[in-house]
Amino acid sequence: MKITTKINLLTTAWLVVILLIMNIVVFFSFTKSTVNMEQDILFEKAREIIQKGQQDHSVELSPELLKFYLTNHSFIRTVSENSTVINQVSNDPHLVKIKPEFSKKKKVKLRKIREKQVLVIRMPVKVNNQVVETLEIGELLTGFETRKDILLSILIFCSLVSILLSLLGGRWLSRVIMHPIKNMVTTMKEIEESGVPKKVLIQTETRDELQGMTVTFNHMIDRLRENIEKQNQFVSDASHELKTPLTVIRSYSNLLRRRGIKNEEITLDAIDTIYAEATKMQKMIETLLDLASVEKEQTLDMKQTDLVLIFEQIVKQLQQVYKRELVLHYDQTPIMIEVDELKMKQVLIILLDNAIKYSTDKIEVTVEKEQEDVIIKVKDYGIGIPKEDLAHIFERFYRVDKARSRATGGTGLGLSIAQTIVRQHKGEIFIKSEEEQGTEVVIHLPISSTN
Numbered sequence: 001m002k003i004t005t006k007i008n009l010l011t012t013a014w015l016v017v018i019l020l021i022m023n024i025v026v027f028f029s030f031t032k033s034t035v036n037m038e039q040d041i042l043f044e045k046a047r048e049i050i051q052k053g054q055q056d057h058s059v060e061l062s063p064e065l066l067k068f069y070l071t072n073h074s075f076i077r078t079v080s081e082n083s084t085v086i087n088q089v090s091n092d093p094h095l096v097k098i099k100p101e102f103s104k105k106k107k108v109k110l111r112k113i114r115e116k117q118v119l120v121i122r123m124p125v126k127v128n129n130q131v132v133e134t135l136e137i138g139e140l141l142t143g144f145e146t147r148k149d150i151l152l153s154i155l156i157f158c159s160l161v162s163i164l165l166s167l168l169g170g171r172w173l174s175r176v177i178m179h180p181i182k183n184m185v186t187t188m189k190e191i192e193e194s195g196v197p198k199k200v201l202i203q204t205e206t207r208d209e210l211q212g213m214t215v216t217f218n219h220m221i222d223r224l225r226e227n228i229e230k231q232n233q234f235v236s237d238a239s240h241e242l243k244t245p246l247t248v249i250r251s252y253s254n255l256l257r258r259r260g261i262k263n264e265e266i267t268l269d270a271i272d273t274i275y276a277e278a279t280k281m282q283k284m285i286e287t288l289l290d291l292a293s294v295e296k297e298q299t300l301d302m303k304q305t306d307l308v309l310i311f312e313q314i315v316k317q318l319q320q321v322y323k324r325e326l327v328l329h330y331d332q333t334p335i336m337i338e339v340d341e342l343k344m345k346q347v348l349i350i351l352l353d354n355a356i357k358y359s360t361d362k363i364e365v366t367v368e369k370e371q372e373d374v375i376i377k378v379k380d381y382g383i384g385i386p387k388e389d390l391a392h393i394f395e396r397f398y399r400v401d402k403a404r405s406r407a408t409g410g411t412g413l414g415l416s417i418a419q420t421i422v423r424q425h426k427g428e429i430f431i432k433s434e435e436e437q438g439t440e441v442v443i444h445l446p447i448s449s450t451n
């Protein structure tokens with residue numbers, strides 16, 4: 001069943017229930033209030049008759065007195081203790097067929113005589129605090145049935161009109177609501193068929209949740225397009241990067257094949273170059289594999305680790321390899337924290353690799369304990385990052401300047417990997433940078449990642 005039909009039927013069904021309850025309440029309140037009004041009048045009349053009788057000091061209420069109070073289509077009678085009529089006056093022979101009844105309490109009865117409602121009230125007549133007889137007044141509720149019928153017809157008519165209006169309104173409303181959803185479904189189908197991400201057209205500004213949904217969908221499509229573009233860029237960059245060393249390797253090995261290994265100098269030169277290019281390729285492929293493995297969200301191998309100790313090892317190693325001034329500062333030792341040691345080392349290597357690539361001066365690494373966190377900082381005094389690029393720096397494949405990064409052999413994956421690892425440790429990573437001044441990457445790690 002279509003969602004519009006469903007909404008429509010459900011709202012109408014709900015309306016029918018509400019109308020039914022309301023109609024029943026209105027109908028019964030009307031009946032009750034009409035009967036109450038009539039019965040109050042009759043009791044008042046009975047009270048008057050009894051009072052009058054007592055003023056006359058007669059033992060029984062005389063027919064003359066009763067007659068005085070007789071109105072159209074009614075009877076007034078007195079009933080003795082054995083439920084027989086003592087005195088009775090009436091102007092409707094059908095009404096007196098109602099059985100007389102002695103009663104020591106006030107009573108009200110609604111009787112049906114020839115399809116018409118007759119209201120009967122009974123009131124005890126007391127002499128010296130003793131009930132001696134009952135005064136009974138019965139009156140035909142003229143027009144009551146007709147008024148009831150009119151009310152019923154009005155209620156049925158209004159209910160039917162309301163249901164019809166609700167059905168029409170519901171159809172219109174659900175169409176209005178469904179329009180943007182239908183649009184989105186159509187666009188999604190088109191995307192599925194063509195495989196090309198496409199935005200949904202916003203025809204009217206409604207500023208409601210549905211427009212919010214469309215806007216979010218369009219944002220998602222934008223992001224998807226961006227990602228596809230970045231991935232395409234990455235594939236073309238990566239193939240270009242891989243092609244260059246491959247071409248070099250191929251031409252050098254070809255040289256060796258043609259010239260043989262007779263000339264020792266050429267041979268050694270060729271082997272060195274082939275080795276260097278192959279290493280470059282290997283590094284690149286390793287980075288790609290790293291990213292794939294980090295993104296698989298493998299479980300962390302958490303252990304209490306001394307960060308000062310492991311960072312010292314890395315700083316020393318890189319210092320020897322790159323012959324650069326790397327300084328490690330720490331406010332205490334050891335600084336114990338529960339981390340995956342290998343992954344933390346990987347983060348520091350990624351950050352130091354960037355600092356080494358994009359600066360020539362000294363590089364400072366700081367590890368400090370601050371309340372519940374361990375703060376790690378890697379600071380360089382190099383070329384820095386332009387402000388407009390800072391927001392994107394952690395995105396996959398993002399590189400500030402493609403030419404600059406190609407010269408330094410980057411793939412734009414390092415910081416993205418570092419961020420994924422830090423987040424897996426429930427930590428945060430920030431970057432501060434000034435062009436031509438330098439860059440500082442700051443990491444906050446909770447001491448126990450389980451809290």
Ligand SMILES: Nc1ncnc2c1ncn2[C@@H]1O[C@H](COP(=O)(O)OP(=O)(O)OP(=O)(O)O)[C@@H](O)[C@H]1O
Pocket residue numbers: 287353354355358359380382383384385393398399400401405409410411412413414415416439
């Ligand atoms: N310390 C830094 N100084 C200046 N620019 C930086 C620094 N760190 C990162 N960047 C810029 O941020 C970009 C993204 O860094 P990221 O580490 O993610 O990639 P990469 O270094 O280019 O490649 P990869 O690390 O994958 O080999 C870099 O291309 C570079 O432009």
Ligand SMILES: [Mg+2]
Pocket residue numbers: 350353354410413414415
């Ligand atoms: Mg890097």
